[in-house]
Amino acid sequence: MPTLLIKNARYIVSCDDKDTLYERTNLYIKDGVIASIGRDYHTADQIIDASSMVVYPGLINTHHHLYQIFSRNLPEVQKMELFPWLVTLYEVWKGLDEEVVAYSTLTGLGELLKTGCTTCFDHHYVFPRGAGDLLAAQFRAAAQVGMRFVASRGSMDLSQKDGGLPPDSVVQTIDEIMADSERLVRVWHDPSPFSMRQVALAPCSPFSVSGDLLRESAKLARTLGVRLHTHVAETRDEEQFTLEKFGLRPIAYMQSLGWTGPDVWYAHGIHFNDDELRILAETGTGVAHCPASNMKLSSGVCRVPELLRLDIPVGLAVDGAASNDGSSLLEEMRVCYLLHRLHASAAAPTGYDVLKLATRGSARLLGRDDIGCLAAGKAADLFLIDLNRLSLVGAQFDPMSMLGTVGFKGDVDYTIVNGVPVVQHGELTTIDERETAYEANRVVARYLGR
Numbered sequence: 382m383p384t385l386l387i388k389n390a391r392y393i394v395s396c397d398d399k400d401t402l403y404e405r406t407n408l409y410i411k412d413g414v415i416a417s418i419g420r421d422y423h424t425a426d427q428i429i430d431a432s433s434m435v436v437y438p439g440l441i442n443t444h445h446h447l448y449q450i451f452s453r454n455l456p457e458v459q460k461m462e463l464f465p466w467l468v469t470l471y472e473v474w475k476g477l478d479e480e481v482v483a484y485s486t487l488t489g490l491g492e493l494l495k496t497g498c499t500t501c502f503d504h505h506y507v508f509p510r511g512a513g514d515l516l517a518a519q520f521r522a523a524a525q526v527g528m529r530f531v532a533s534r535g536s537m538d539l540s541q542k543d544g545g546l547p548p549d550s551v552v553q554t555i556d557e558i559m560a561d562s563e564r565l566v567r568v569w570h571d572p573s574p575f576s577m578r579q580v581a582l583a584p585c586s587p588f589s590v591s592g593d594l595l596r597e598s599a600k601l602a603r604t605l606g607v608r609l610h611t612h613v614a615e616t617r618d619e620e621q622f623t624l625e626k627f628g629l630r631p632i633a634y635m636q637s638l639g640w641t642g643p644d645v646w647y648a649h650g651i652h653f654n655d656d657e658l659r660i661l662a663e664t665g666t667g668v669a670h671c672p673a674s675n676m677k678l679s680s681g682v683c684r685v686p687e688l689l690r691l692d693i694p695v696g697l698a699v700d701g702a703a704s705n706d707g708s709s710l711l712e713e714m715r716v717c718y719l720l721h722r723l724h725a726s727a728a729a730p731t732g733y734d735v736l737k738l739a740t741r742g743s744a745r746l747l748g749r750d751d752i753g754c755l756a757a758g759k760a761a762d763l764f765l766i767d768l769n770r771l772s773l774v775g776a777q778f779d780p781m782s783m784l785g786t787v788g789f790k791g792d793v794d795y796t797i798v799n800g801v802p803v804v805q806h807g808e809l810t811t812i813d814e815r816e817t818a819y820e821a822n823r824v825v826a827r828y829l830g831r
Contacts, residue, residue: 440498718786
């Protein structure tokens with residue numbers, strides 16, 4: 382693998398254990414790993430002059446629905462909250478196939494890479510009958526663009542006739558789900574350090590899956606050594622659903638089925654009371670915070686200051702593109718910072734705290750200690766932004782907080798994944814962006830029939 386030297390970086394924001402900020406420092410990459418950070422000079426196959434640039438750890442997205450990119454900005458759902466929004470869009474999503482999933486994954490991961498994200502977890506749970514091998518299409522797309530990728534074998538077994546929200550054509554039996562989950566983990570999951578592909582088991586939500594499916598998924602995941610993920614406590618509707626159906630609040634219900642622990646993380650986690658926060662802290666159960674989506678769907682505000690104070694694992698996520706309408710974790714960082722400043726004032730996370738949510742915090746949710754910070758021996762996942770631009774004039778004196786407080790709009794200068802520059806001068810190096818956009822628009826027109 383070619384070596385790479387990032388030379389004389391103006392700043393390197395490490396997010397390491399000591400929150401080290403390097404100035405005028407070199408970062409040397411060999412075999413996809415950071416070999417050294419310091420003043421020593423190394424010859425390399427490629428040298429990037431970073432004398433006017435700030436280097437950050439690659440961002441890590443802990444909850445997405447990439448297939449939703451092809452159903453964003455649809456006017457008929459823009460004023461809906463979660464339950465009616467889902468019911469309406471399931472009628473679109475039941476038309477998914479391998480081509481739709483492949484191109485929505487390519488475009489979503491491409492946007493993430495161009496905005497500094499180097500690892501993405503995608504929560505895919507819609508498997509229409511006869512749609513093909515959708516996760517294989519995702520892993521091929523991730524390999525094509527060069528992104529570190531964690532896919533989920535999501536699932537639903539409660540359709541509308543069972544009191545759930547999705548139509549019959551996108552739910553499966555528990556036996557079908559378990560068999561396919563085991564197959565996909567066997568084929569695609571790589572647990573080794575610096576892995577580029579992993580699998581988690583991720584039933585959709587308490588209101589679209591049965592208790593038996595949740596229980597069996599937890600057992601299988603622990604047998605196979607993979608992580609568990611689902612939506613929990615996103616809306617008051619969900620809380621009311623579990624109270625009426627099971628006589629339990631969402632956390633108590635999930636805990637009764639084996640769904641708490643350091644191998645579990647929830648998407649959203651908005652409507653927790655104090656006792657439930659203590660359960661999360663005691664069990665090490667994590668939360669993927671999705672501020673833009675929570676705002677758009679009027680779901681509420683996650684109690685992030687309290688989560689951090691209790692050392693509950695918290696990462697950042699963009700959520701599905703149909704409830705966010707974008708795939709930029711950079712934008713999510715500033716939204717997160719501003720939302721909590723509004724809601725919690727001085728108790729809100731700082732701009733640098735938000736950066737660590739999107740890096741170290743997100744890595745913790747995924748059970749990874751090889752990504753999320755810049756230090757010798759860690760994966761060479763990082764991005765670079767040139768400070769010599771109008772939008773950053775006067776912002777460069779606190780690069781650790783800058784992405785939260787000032788924000789950064791547009792494409793980063795470089796994104797490097799596993800030691801490979803997949804974005805250079807703001808452009809993807811692995812695919813033809815114009816051709817991909819053209820083909821993706823062709824596919825989305827067929828898919829939506831409009």
